Amino acid sequence: MTIFRDADTDLGHSNAPARDRAATTRTPIDPQRLRRVKKSYTTRYTAASLEASPSGHHLLAGTEVTPREGDLVVARVTEIGKHTRLEGPGSRRQLLFPGDEVLLAYGHRYAPDQFLAEVPADLGRCHLVAAGGLAGTVTAMHASIDEPTAIEPLGLLADEAGVVRLERHAPLAVTPQTWARSAPGPRADGPLVVAVLGTSMNSGKSTTLACLVNGLTAAGLVVSAGKATGTGAGNDAHLFRDAGATRVLDFTDFGLPSTFRLDAEQVLDVFGSLVAALAEDGPDVVVVEIADGVYQGETSRLLADPAFGSRIDHVVFAAQDALGAAAGVTELRRxxxxxxxxxxxxxxxxxxxxxxxxxxxVEVTDTYELCRPAVATALVPRG
Incomplete structure (x- = not known):
């Protein structure tokens, strides 16, 4: 173990005086050990880089190190709870054992059926808050689920360039949607854009989107699909590919572990960047899921932004019951x-x-009926 004395505050995100930062430790991590660390889906792009070049990394730790959302952390599993498996880079569910070392990303999480979690203020013990690879501290949880899996952070993954963050190896970057904030209005010609929203988590949004993609594809249309908000995980992306989408992206492709607690402008930037990237190959239709329910903070602010509406041709709404459907349609139309x-x-x-x-x-369509070409194209006509 060595003592790190560099004055570059980004390496530890510390605002402490230099004399206090001198206690921050930098521990070299053996390349073979780093290769053995179980990688998560959210960290998949960094995992590919580490597989190719694992040398030159160290763990940055100490009381003055403050993690930020998107920082990568190597942690040890100390107690198995709700999440017994970690979704790997290729989405294989890796069984977790106490003592396993895992590569996660710090992030906030909003999941009414599971956890409310936040990025902690230090590298103390915390939790695996999502199987896709999110580390955070649970502050509230649904009464019906198990306690979160406990982890002990060993240090932020770093190299000579600083702390390794998700955005470093992400293939895409979020672009500020300056046009939308200055004068939102009719967009230029492009693919039909369909948004899928819902009453809440587990209201059927992803399945609805997949069936709609399948029906439109069966009708001979080229469809791209994505997820603009939520918590990093691979299930939905694979579902959309299986349904026939030619290109699939989500916010993790832009280096974000989740979108919870992004401000309104950032959420709009992510949505606009995602739609633009999905439209690059010239598909006929782009279908985008907006996570959680219409009253969730980031979603509600996005819906209220005129720039969001200016990018949408149709909205398909997923609900758990009739009252939720009626309330949701009313809110969207508002x-x-x-x-x-x-x-x-x-x-x-x-x-x-x-x-x-x-x-x-409006039409109330059985989810799997959307797989029929005539039903899908009638629900979201192209003009």
Missing amino acids: HGLPVAGVSGVLTASPLAAAEARAALD
Whole structure:
């Protein structure tokens, strides 16, 4: 173990005086040990770089080191809880054992069915808050789930350039949507853009999006798909590919472990950058999921931004019941968004679907009916 005395504050994100930072430790990590560390899905781009070139890294630790969202951390699993497996770079679920060393990204998490978690103020013991590879401190949790898996951070992964952050190896970068903030209005010609939103987590958004992609693809259209907000995980991206999307991206491709607690402008920038990247190959349709429910903080601010509406041709809304469907459609229309129809979990119940149809003046479509080309193209016509 060596004592790190560099004055570059970015290496430890510390605002402490130089005499206090002198206690910060920099411990070289053996390349073979680094290769054996279990990598997570969220860290997949860094994992590929480490596999090719693992030398020259160290762990930055000490009481003056303050982690930030997006910093990579090597941690030891101390107690298995809710998450018994870690989703790997290729989305294989790796069984976790006490004592395993894992590569995670610090990040905030908002998941009403699981955890509310935040990036801690230090490198003390914390939690694995998402199977995709998020480290944070749980501050609230759903009453029905197990305690979070406990981890002991060993240090931020760093090299001579500083702390390794997700954005360093991400293939894409978020671009400020200056046009949208200055004068949002009709966009230039491009693909049809469809947004899929829902009442809440687990309302059927991802399945609805996948079935819509499948139906549009079966109709002969070229479709790209993505997820603009949420917590990093590979399940949805693979689902969209399996459904037929020719290109699939999400916010992790832009170096973000999650989008919780981004400010309104940042969320708009992520959404606009994602749509632009998905449109680059000239698809006929771009379909984008917005995570969680319409009242979630980042989502509600995005919906209220006129620039968001200016990029959307149709909205498909996923709901768990008829009341949620009616309230959601009302809220979307309050913001002037073009609601094409409702689908999601409620359509698994004929009675719930019938209630929704009686209450709404838009189509209520069984999720798997969206796989039929005629149904998909009728719901989101191209003009």
